[in-house]
Amino acid sequence: NAGVTQTPKFRVLKTGQSMTLLCAQDMNHEYMYWYRQDPGMGLRLIHYSVGEGTTAKGEVPDGYNVSRLKKQNFLLGLESAAPSQTSVYFCASSYSSLAGVNEQFFGPGTRLTVL
Amino acid sequence: GNSVTQMEGPVTLSEEAFLTINCTYTATGYPSLFWYVQYPGEGLQLLLKATKADDKGSNKGFEATYRKETTSFHLEKGSVQVSDSAVYFCALSDPYNQGGKLIFGQGTELSVKP
Numbered sequence: 001n002a003g004v005t006q007t008p009k010f011r012v013l014k015t016g017q018s019m020t021l022l023c024a025q026d027m028n029h030e031y032m033y034w035y036r037q038d039p040g041m042g043l044r045l046i047h048y049s050v051g052e053g054t055t056a057k058g059e060v061p062d063g064y065n066v067s068r069l070k071k072q073n074f075l076l077g078l079e080s081a082a083p084s085q086t087s088v089y090f091c092a093s094s095y096s097s098l099a100g101v102n103e104q105f106f107g108p109g110t111r112l113t114v115l
Numbered sequence: 116g117n118s119v120t121q122m123e124g125p126v127t128l129s130e131e132a133f134l135t136i137n138c139t140y141t142a143t144g145y146p147s148l149f150w151y152v153q154y155p156g157e158g159l160q161l162l163l164k165a166t167k168a169d170d171k172g173s174n175k176g177f178e179a180t181y182r183k184e185t186t187s188f189h190l191e192k193g194s195v196q197v198s199d200s201a202v203y204f205c206a207l208s209d210p211y212n213q214g215g216k217l218i219f220g221q222g223t224e225l226s227v228k229p
Contacts, residue, residue, distance in 0.1 A: 042119075043159070101147045101215045103161045104161070106160065
């Protein structure tokens with residue numbers, strides 16, 4: 001099992017460029033998440049998905065779009081990158097349960113720099 | 116709204132010292148509480164969790180007790196090792212929220228010197 005993988009690991013963009021970050025999980029999890037990590041601010045949820053074909057906004061969704069066309073993949077898009085989007089991006093997944101909140105499994109992260 | 120506050124870092128300790136990282140929370144209802152650890156260059160991984168008041172989570176020598184009366188979930192370890200150097204995140208989740216979302220604290224960096 002690869003767990004949660006993210007592509008690419010590093011990327012440098014110029015202001016106004018677009019890109020897509022890919023997250024894939026092989027654990028058959030229903031739930032998937034995109035976070036950004038910035039110094040002193042912990043992890044903040046950008047968007048999440050509770051199943052294939054569904055997406056929802058998190059705490060900081062502006063400037064990002066997402067898609068979940070397949071259960072195992074969750075894509076994060078930046079249509080017009082801005083320097084404020086320089087960050088480390090983490091994808092995570094977890095299985096659904098009516099009995100409570102389950103462990104989230106994280107990918108290794110993507111370090112994005114916007115010049 | 117729900118929130119998590121952790122003690123500021125970095126925390127620097129000598130090997131075999133006692134560790135406490137404070138975490139307090141604000142939440143409606145009865146959240147579940149978590150500690151995640153992030154080793155250098157990696158993603159986060161679950162360290163321990165507690166789902167109700169007075170529960171004690173433990174793993175790898177770390178412990179934390181869910182204290183509803185003080186709204187706290189402090190992380191402790193009796194004797195730290197150099198390999199414990201990492202960033203530690205406290206998090207909470209309302210079990211009734213859709214999608215199992217977590218709210219994280221800002222993280223506390225721990226550096227253990229030999």
